[in-house]
Amino acid sequence: MIKDDVLFKGEIHRDFKKKVLLKINLILALILVPPAIFSSLTALDIINTSSGKSFFENFVGPPGILLTLILSTLAIVWIIILIISSIGLSKFIKNFSYNVSEDHIVIQRGLFTTKKVTIPYIRIQNINVINGFFDKRYKLYTVKLETAGKSGTLFTSSGINFHSEGYIPGIKDPDIIEEKINELMKKHSQVQIPQILEEKLFKPEELAFDNFISYILSKLREGEKLKTRIKELRESKNLTLSKLAEMVGVPIQTIEYLEEGRYNPSLSLALKISKVLDCKIEELFQLT
Structure with missing residues (x-):
């Protein structure tokens, strides 16, 4: 029977948003800066090679207008992507939480549709704590709970989820959750002996080990x-x-x-x- 008593709760640290926005900015820079440089050099070359007019007169002409239009478009695209990403990240962080209970861990996440995942400790096979290049800058960690039968990319009714069901990002102190989950995993992995067997097999105490081995071999x-x-x-x-x-x-x-x-x-x-x-x-x- 699953118990509902919560040992402790957790959520994503606000620095997780800064980390993701930094990664988005770097990706946008790699995508948008090269065409901006190419357009600028091309327009400047056209302006410098135009005859009979000064640089300013050429710049306010078609080449300058085209260059201004291209740079403005790229800047607007950059700003729009950052605004949308910032709003989405804020929503994701607000909806994300995890509760560690005696029998299971509950992870709640989602952007537009909130999803609640309950993972019994008996299904957890391994715990990975990741501290990537961008995580180090903000002293963040990601905890991944590897479960039986589910990992990697998942296809769900609400779309594609590129993280496992036990994905917990943006944690400042992963040792607490790692130690607690490991402790509860060991507790639930122990062989549970029925009370009737305990009374019959483990009394008197000096015969407990022999009776236990006899019972296992008979099974x-x-x-x-x-x-x-x-x-x-x-x-x-x-x-x-x-x-x-x-x-x-x-x-x-x-x-x-x-x-x-x-x-x-x-x-x-x-x-x-x-x-x-x-x-x-x-x-x-x-x-x-």
Whole structure:
């Protein structure tokens, strides 16, 4: 069951806007400055080679007017792009937030359409902290949470998203979120022992380890008596390993182990798999 208690909240630092605008200005300079220089040199060459008139008289003529028109157009385009970018960035920063809870992290983002993404810690495979060339200037960091089955460019109903669902940019102190998420990831990756097993197997304490190993080995041997049909049913539904793992909410390795018949799943996991594959639980396995 997912808990809603929020351990801490975060948002994008305002310096993120300055960083992106700096990058946009550099790109615009590379695109617009060369044609502006070329136009200026061409117009000046025409003015200097005109005979019978002074430089000023030639400049206020057609060549000068054309040069002024070109430079003015480029400047207007530059200003319009910066204004639109500034407004869009302000909106993006305002809509972006992330909440770290006990069981999951929620990332809310969007420009015109706000999207809320909930990522359980069991799906997070890796945490990358990036400090790029422009980030260093403003002491910013980008945190990327790599999740099972989703990364890179995503195609959504609202368009193309060039960042993963676990993309958190513009952070001043990434250590806090990195350490907390790592701590919660380790907590949720630990094997959860049912209370009834804990009472039966782990008492008395001196027999806990032996009883635990015996229980694990018995579960592994149970898999030898059954032949799995999960792979067959999955392929009939045109589902990949990663897609089935994502829909069920487990790591890819769990589905691989089940398809290889290394162990039997719990009843709750078998119910989830049968629901996704649209079949009965007994259809997932057959006795050998």
